[in-house]
Amino acid sequence: MDTPKYICVSVGWPYSNGDLHLGHLAGAYLPADIFARYHRMKGNHVLMVSGSDTHGTPISLEADARGISPQEVFSHYHKRFLLSLRAIGASFDLFTHTDTENHHQIAQDIFSTLHKRNYLYTEKQDLMYSEKEKRFLPDRYVEGTCYICGFQKARGDQCDNCGNLLDATKLISPRNRNNPSDELVVRQSEHFFLDLSQTANELLAYLDKRQSAWRTNVVNFTRNLIKQGLDTGLRGRAYTRDLDWGVRVPVDGWDDKRIYVWFEAVNGYFTASVEWAKNHGSPDVWKKWWYNPDAEVYYFIGKDNVPFHTVIWPAMLIGISGMYNEGDSTPINLPYDVPANEFMNVEGQKFSKSNNWAVWVPDMVKAYQADAIRFYMTRSFPETSDSDFTWEGFFTRVNNELVAAWGNLVNRMLGFAYKRYDGVIPEPNGLTPADEAILAKVEAGFDTVGALIEKVRLKDALNEALSLVRDANAYLDGRAPWKSIKDNPEDTPKSVYTILRVIDNLKTMLAPFLPFSSQKVHEYLGYDGQLFGDLTIQTYQESTRAHEALTYDPAKAIGRWEKSQLKVGQALREPSALFIKLDPEVVEIERAKLGKPRIEEPLEGE
RNA sequence: GGUGAUAUAGCUCAGUUGGUUAGAGCGACGCACUCAUAAUGCGUAGGUCGUUGGUUCAAGUCCAACUAUCACCA
Numbered sequence: 001m002d003t004p005k006y007i008c009v010s011v012g013w014p015y016s017n018g019d020l021h022l023g024h025l026a027g028a029y030l031p032a033d034i035f036a037r038y039h040r041m042k043g044n045h046v047l048m049v050s051g052s053d054t055h056g057t058p059i060s061l062e063a064d065a066r067g068i069s070p071q072e073v074f075s076h077y078h079k080r081f082l083l084s085l086r087a088i089g090a091s092f093d094l095f096t097h098t099d100t101e102n103h104h105q106i107a108q109d110i111f112s113t114l115h116k117r118n119y120l121y122t123e124k125q126d127l128m129y130s131e132k133e134k135r136f137l138p139d140r141y142v143e144g145t146c147y148i149c150g151f152q153k154a155r156g157d158q159c160d161n162c163g164n165l166l167d168a169t170k171l172i173s174p175r176n177r178n179n180p181s182d183e184l185v186v187r188q189s190e191h192f193f194l195d196l197s198q199t200a201n202e203l204l205a206y207l208d209k210r211q212s213a214w215r216t217n218v219v220n221f222t223r224n225l226i227k228q229g230l231d232t233g234l235r236g237r238a239y240t241r242d243l244d245w246g247v248r249v250p251v252d253g254w255d256d257k258r259i260y261v262w263f264e265a266v267n268g269y270f271t272a273s274v275e276w277a278k279n280h281g282s283p284d285v286w287k288k289w290w291y292n293p294d295a296e297v298y299y300f301i302g303k304d305n306v307p308f309h310t311v312i313w314p315a316m317l318i319g320i321s322g323m324y325n326e327g328d329s330t331p332i333n334l335p336y337d338v339p340a341n342e343f344m345n346v347e348g349q350k351f352s353k354s355n356n357w358a359v360w361v362p363d364m365v366k367a368y369q370a371d372a373i374r375f376y377m378t379r380s381f382p383e384t385s386d387s388d389f390t391w392e393g394f395f396t397r398v399n400n401e402l403v404a405a406w407g408n409l410v411n412r413m414l415g416f417a418y419k420r421y422d423g424v425i426p427e428p429n430g431l432t433p434a435d436e437a438i439l440a441k442v443e444a445g446f447d448t449v450g451a452l453i454e455k456v457r458l459k460d461a462l463n464e465a466l467s468l469v470r471d472a473n474a475y476l477d478g479r480a481p482w483k484s485i486k487d488n489p490e491d492t493p494k495s496v497y498t499i500l501r502v503i504d505n506l507k508t509m510l511a512p513f514l515p516f517s518s519q520k521v522h523e524y525l526g527y528d529g530q531l532f533g534d535l536t537i538q539t540y541q542e543s544t545r546a547h548e549a550l551t552y553d554p555a556k557a558i559g560r561w562e563k564s565q566l567k568v569g570q571a572l573r574e575p576s577a578l579f580i581k582l583d584p585e586v587v588e589i590e591r592a593k594l595g596k597p598r599i600e601e602p603l604e605g606e
Numbered sequence: 607g608g609u610g611a612u613a614u615a616g617c618u619c620a621g622u623u624g625g626u627u628a629g630a631g632c633g634a635c636g637c638a639c640u641c642a643u644a645a646u647g648c649g650u651a652g653g654u655c656g657u658u659g660g661u662u663c664a665a666g667u668c669c670a671a672c673u674a675u676c677a678c679c680a
Binding site: 167216217218219220221223224225228232234302303304305306307342343345350379380384385386387393396397401404405407408409411413419420459463466467470473474476477478481482483485577578579580581 | 608619643646647678
């Protein structure tokens with residue numbers, strides 16, 4: 001067996017200002033989870049981290065709209081994230097949030113380190129200032145007439161009419177969105193900037209090294225972005241903002257500003273890794289992923305986040321290299337791969353929170369089996385281009401592929417074996433060439449499916465596994481144990497034993513995708529123990545406050561990405577249907593909910 | 607306006623470095639089978655690959671322009 005690798009699975013941080021929707025699952029959480037589960041079964045050391053983004057304007061806006069504090073907004077949704085993610089089986093070693101003492105402290109240390117090492121500079125910007133509120137207004141709080149198309153209700157950051165990004169200070173007759181009588185003036189404000197020009201060439205060289213493995217759109221996009229910056233002399237991007245909700249700028253006299261949410265949120269991968277190590281009583285183990293040249297750090301994100309993960313965060317990593325690791329010259333790891341997914345639309349239209357054109361994870365996990373959701377999502381992952389979630393597709397794929405091909409194969413043959421052989425795996429007394437052939441074909445899947453998962457081609461990987469399921473069905477059709485048991489009973493145990501072992505192999509191969517049902521198959525086959533570890537919600541106490549997090553405990557996991565060694569004589573457990581077949585009505589019922597106001601239902605455990 | 611990506615059978619998508627009759631799953635149609643949640647297997651019919659123009663002995667696969675969609679940025 002190969003030496004175990006250290007694999008860090010970093011997953012994008014969602015704003016906790018609303019429930020998770022299917023776009024979150026398709027873009028980041030499910031691909032990351034499949035990838036992580038596979039590597040755990042391979043025996044590698046996986047650290048999968050993410051958390052709620054608790055800062056930023058979206059949280060403040062939601063809080064203002066509801067008349068509650070930002071804390072109340074983010075804790076409410078953070079709790080719902082934890083419950084939703086646990087229900088869908090997202091096996092985070094740590095899903096925390098950004099309002100922990102740990103995160104604040106490290107984000108500030110990162111800022112200070114960059115500051116001390118001269119990667120930062122300051123510059124004055126023109127910004128909209130409210131005389132009444134005595135503060136600078138975030139762009140999204142400003143409204144006015146678009147200076148490009150003349151639309152009267154353009155937002156400060158973007159015009160909803162012409163789609164152009166705007167400069168809030170140039171809006172014609174600007175007003176405060178929350179207070180139209182307010183007087184707005186343009187004022188100068190000083191800010192810190194991250195000097196990207198210092199790290200550009202090192203990053204380009206790094207890209208050259210990794211480009212063959214990265215997705216073409218990610219590489220090309222990143223390279224051009226960096227080059228554009230160099231060509232146009234754009235040195236950097238603002239690291240601070242005029243806000244009061246966020247991580248404080250660790251510089252004297254900057255009390256009225258905060259670190260820009262995007263900059264501290266990407267620090268989260270690092271801060272969460274450190275937190276995980278602390279929580280486990282070995283505060284230095286995070287270095288096995290971050291300061292180990294053989295470790296691989298992956299970032300699972302949506303395409304809108306690419307620049308932050310391939311330009312800004314790597315620039316910061318170069319800048320802080322050696323931090324918390326004094327006396328050791330090993331550089332900190334840059335992203336090994338950033339397998340960004342495109343977007344998943346819903347019934348042909350873009351996701352929209354305000355119009356409720358969305359499918360929400362809490363609603364999904366209440367109504368449908370987690371593996372059914374995971375199956376259809378994986379079949380539709382937007383790996384190369386935007387994809388479409390349709391209820392018709394969900395219905396047909398689940399019923400005709402998951403239930404019919406795989407669920408039914410398991411159900412019919414485990415049932416057959418259980419009934420005909422007194423609940424015990426029969427002794428085959430040698431196998432026929434056809435039996436050997438199907439076993440060899442299925443076993444070869446461990447290499448082909450595994451290789452695809454390692455390349456993060458998860459759709460292809462699942463397709464490959466499914467085609468083995470079809471091969472198994474075809475094999476069964478040829479061997480027909482239900483027939484041989486009547487006219488050639490000595491032959492029957494051979495095909496029954498073979499198909500049980502084939503099912504055992506397929507259950508392992510499908511486990512990263514369908515962990516819940518694979519566990520069931522595992523038990524039906526008479527095995528004890530869990531393929532994967534336990535996913536629980538824990539409370540962690542810091543010096544002044546406590547927070548809840550989702551955490552994966554691998555202690556009980558026995559699942560291995562290895563060929564079945566199914567034992568003759570092992571007692572089976574009585575099987576029942578693996579999956580629930582969907583009623584055709586769900587298509588119309590679910591479609592009817594789109595675009596209509598949604599009532600947020602409490603989740604079990606909330 | 608700039609940069610990147612996407613556009614292939616009714617639907618959802620594959621198509622590595624250009625090369626004989628463009629692939630898969632689902633759906634449709636036909637046949638077989640009955641162990642199974644009417645599930646499974648076999649077979650058939652369906653595309654000239656967004657548009658236009660190039661390079662080449664040869665292009666879905668390279669180049670240019672254009673159109674549409676998505677993302678990021680100014």
